[in-house]
Amino acid sequence: MYIEHTPALGNSPRPLPVEPALESLLSQSMLRVDIVAELHYCGSWFMDEPRYDCGLFHLVGTGECQVESPALTEALQLQAGDLVVFPHGDPHRLSSVSDDSASATSLICGELHFSSNTMHPLSHALPACFVVRAAHADNVFRSLSTMMVDVANSGLAGRQMLLNKLADTLFTLAICDFAQRQTDHRGLFAALADTRICKVLRAVHENPGHAWTMQCMASLACMSRSAFAERFAQLMKIPPMQYVTQWRVSMAERLLRDRQLSVASIAEQLGYSSEAAFRRLFKRVSGVCPGRIRSQDQDYLLN
Incomplete structure (x- = not known):
């Protein structure tokens, strides 16, 4: 299942208010986030990711790309600053949108490891895929994603450690964004609200x-x-x-x-x-x- 949230319009269901109980869950999330690749592409390209035993995410640093997966009904277009998350490691393909050789795209890719993949509530509550759009996210998320791109492009000592810590915070913000935009009245996030x-x-x-x-x-x-x-x-x-x-x-x-x-x-x-x-x-x-x-x-x- 794929879930993407956009700002509520007209008679659309109102997002559920997320109570402080979400913080108590996140503080015990037992999650490790690791940046595993920083990729730069130009022209026509694609990258296939098989099914993993851990979650995966990709932050588009610059440019644009598209993502396809059995978890999706159609290909999704991603822009700079967008984050796509596969919490359960579903297989997917990232590729160029066009064959324009002048178009450059950079990606920051990472893994998500719950210490208890089978029992942790978040591992059950999150869908097969969700996207946080930079255009719809708050300023904190956008600033943090921009900082990650800056650190990735820097020669700072301890760059890998910094990226891992920033990614951990970014994923926490992604969960909060997902929870706040939920309109489903069943499940963990509905209970937290x-x-x-x-x-x-x-x-x-x-x-x-x-x-x-x-x-x-x-x-x-x-x-x-x-x-x-x-x-x-x-x-x-x-x-x-x-x-x-x-x-x-x-x-x-x-x-x-x-x-x-x-x-x-x-x-x-x-x-x-x-x-x-x-x-x-x-x-x-x-x-x-x-x-x-x-x-x-x-x-x-x-x-």
């Missing part, structure tokens, strides 16, 4: 180790248990306690990468009464044991 459900989501994000119960969450939302359960499931498409479990497992995957923390301390931090209970639940939900997460992380560092 719900004045009652967002209180619960924010609390769960910030304190996953709390002894969460249906009654506790319903009280926080100022709703009856039945009304809360129905509203939460309507928006999030899963029951409240299942969301709590998935968030805890997502947090656990990040914590397991810190070798200074024992599995027992992580279990306690996330509200589990015993290490054994935590290990069983973690494997049931994620499909792998906690030790496998640590070995995968070690393999990544060695490579």
Whole structure:
């Protein structure tokens, strides 16, 4: 699925107001953004990207290009300053718009790595592809994208580190832009905009180790248990306690990468009464044991 938002016109659905709960989610996003290529093309060109196990994005620095993908119903034209994101690594092709040899295009390309691709709410909430148009973005986004292009073209020491940090901020702004333009009344971003459900989501994000119960969450939302359960499931498409479990497992995957923390301390931090209970639940939900997460992380560092 591809989603592109343009300014609301006439009777178009109004974007949902994004509550501060989005900040609590982004602060725990467990996302790593890496710039992997800075490309310069002229004349007729194309670049094929196969399916990846991570997300991909391309910022058009100068010039213009078009992008095609099975996730799109038609080719999209991209201008300087536009950002196209494939959060799930869907295959796509970038190419020149014309054969004009005088036309030059530059791209800054990067990868998005969630520490928990299967459990993190954002990995489920984002579509196969979305675009942030420079013409519709706010001044902060445009200024940051311009800064990235300037840094990419500079000879600054530490340029790669600077680009990675700028890209991390740019992607955060892209998610905020996407969320603020949402008109879908179901899903994570709709729940974050719900004045009652967002209180619960924010609390769960910030304190996953709390002894969460249906009654506790319903009280926080100022709703009856039945009304809360129905509203939460309507928006999030899963029951409240299942969301709590998935968030805890997502947090656990990040914590397991810190070798200074024992599995027992992580279990306690996330509200589990015993290490054994935590290990069983973690494997049931994620499909792998906690030790496998640590070995995968070690393999990544060695490579």
